[in-house]
Amino acid sequence: MLATILLFAVARERAGVASLTVELPENPTVSDLKAAIARISPALAPILPMIRIAVNSEYAQDDHQVIPEGAELAAIPPVSGGGLPIEDPS
Amino acid sequence: MIEIRLEPIDHAAITDQVRSNQAGAVCSFLGTVREMTGDRQTLALDYEAYPVMARKTLEDLEIQARKRWPILGLAMVHRVGHLELGEISVVVAVSCPHRREAFEACQWLVDSLKEVVPIWKKEVWADGTEEWVQPGRPASPDVQSERPRLE
Numbered sequence: 001m002l003a004t005i006l007l008f009a010v011a012r013e014r015a016g017v018a019s020l021t022v023e024l025p026e027n028p029t030v031s032d033l034k035a036a037i038a039r040i041s042p043a044l045a046p047i048l049p050m051i052r053i054a055v056n057s058e059y060a061q062d063d064h065q066v067i068p069e070g071a072e073l074a075a076i077p078p079v080s081g082g083g084l085p086i087e088d089p090s
Numbered sequence: 091m092i093e094i095r096l097e098p099i100d101h102a103a104i105t106d107q108v109r110s111n112q113a114g115a116v117c118s119f120l121g122t123v124r125e126m127t128g129d130r131q132t133l134a135l136d137y138e139a140y141p142v143m144a145r146k147t148l149e150d151l152e153i154q155a156r157k158r159w160p161i162l163g164l165a166m167v168h169r170v171g172h173l174e175l176g177e178i179s180v181v182v183a184v185s186c187p188h189r190r191e192a193f194e195a196c197q198w199l200v201d202s203l204k205e206v207v208p209i210w211k212k213e214v215w216a217d218g219t220e221e222w223v224q225p226g227r228p229a230s231p232d233v234q235s236e237r238p239r240l241e
Contacts, residue, residue: 008140009210010222050224054208057143074140076208078224 001028003067005037006074007044011051014043024067030055031063033073044075052076091165092148094139094209099167099178108163113185115192116163119200121180123173131216137170137179140208144168147207151199159195160186166199168209179211 004021012018022036030053038045053060054074055067067073091107105118123135148166155161163185173179182199186192213221 006140008208009138009212010224013222054140054143057146059206072142074143074208076140076143077210077222079205079208079210 001026001069003028003033003071003073005033005053006072008075008077010047010077011044011075014047015041016043028067029063030060030065030067033067034063037075047077050078091167092145092152093167094141094144095167095169096171097169099169099181101178101181101183104165104167104181105183108165108183108185110162110185112187113162113192114187115189116183116185117189117192117196118181118183119196120178121200123175123177123179125175127213130213132175132213133216134175134214135173135179136212136214136220137168137173138210138212139168139170143208148203151202151206154202155184155195155199158198159184159191161191161195162186164195164199166203168203168207170209 001024002021003024004019006019007015007017020037020040022033022040024032024036033053034048038048054076055065055071057072059076091104101118101120105116109116123132125132152164152166155164161184165181165183168180169178180203182196182203184192184196184199186195211223213223215221
């Protein structure tokens with residue numbers, strides 16, 4: 001399937017575009033998406049390890065998470081004051 | 091109240107909004123643009139957000155905070171775009187029956203916001219360079235770029 005991923009901040013500037021459209025295999029995982037990003041935009045490859053993928057406005061839990069068709073995808077570089085997942089206080 | 095806005099933030103109005111007769115404590119935090127980071131001088135900051143997700147993560151933080159503390163009123167407002175020295179980038183205001191819980195909730199919200207909400211800031215340094223701020227990597231040449239290259 002074809003998927004579009006939104007790019008922000010340092011990722012957007014490195015790629016030179018605000019979004020990328022990539023070809024993904026069937027039942028693609030976050031790992032597949034990252035590999036496709038690295039192929040289509042080599043400038044992003046060096047920073048991919050620190051980029052988190054958001055699927056429908058939620059951080060993907062890990063690289064094995066399957067991406068549903070039609071999901072809104074985004075590359076989230078480390079945010080300005082942190083980057084680690086926070087504990088759920090409940 | 092949750093908002094991401096381009097225009098300046100009226101922190102007094104936001105603080106007023108969370109007040110209530112049930113509250114004995116109102117805690118309001120302002121994040122402002124600082125000039126000096128060590129010996130480096132900042133001219134301005136440019137903030138960029140992923141608005142849909144930023145709003146959603148702020149709403150999630152409000153839900154979590156309300157489970158943990160007896161919050162009466164809560165407001166989180168973040169500014170995006172170009173900010174000059176001293177301007178307010180973020181306001182978090184909380185009211186609770188007692189001061190301890192208001193302090194705790196406000197601090198947790200500010201700390202959490204900075205960790206998970208997809209809003210990025212770029213330093214515009216006085217030496218003419220620009221740099222996306224990254225936690226734990228305050229001055230990496232890997233992410234440095236000259237202003238003319240930027241959109």
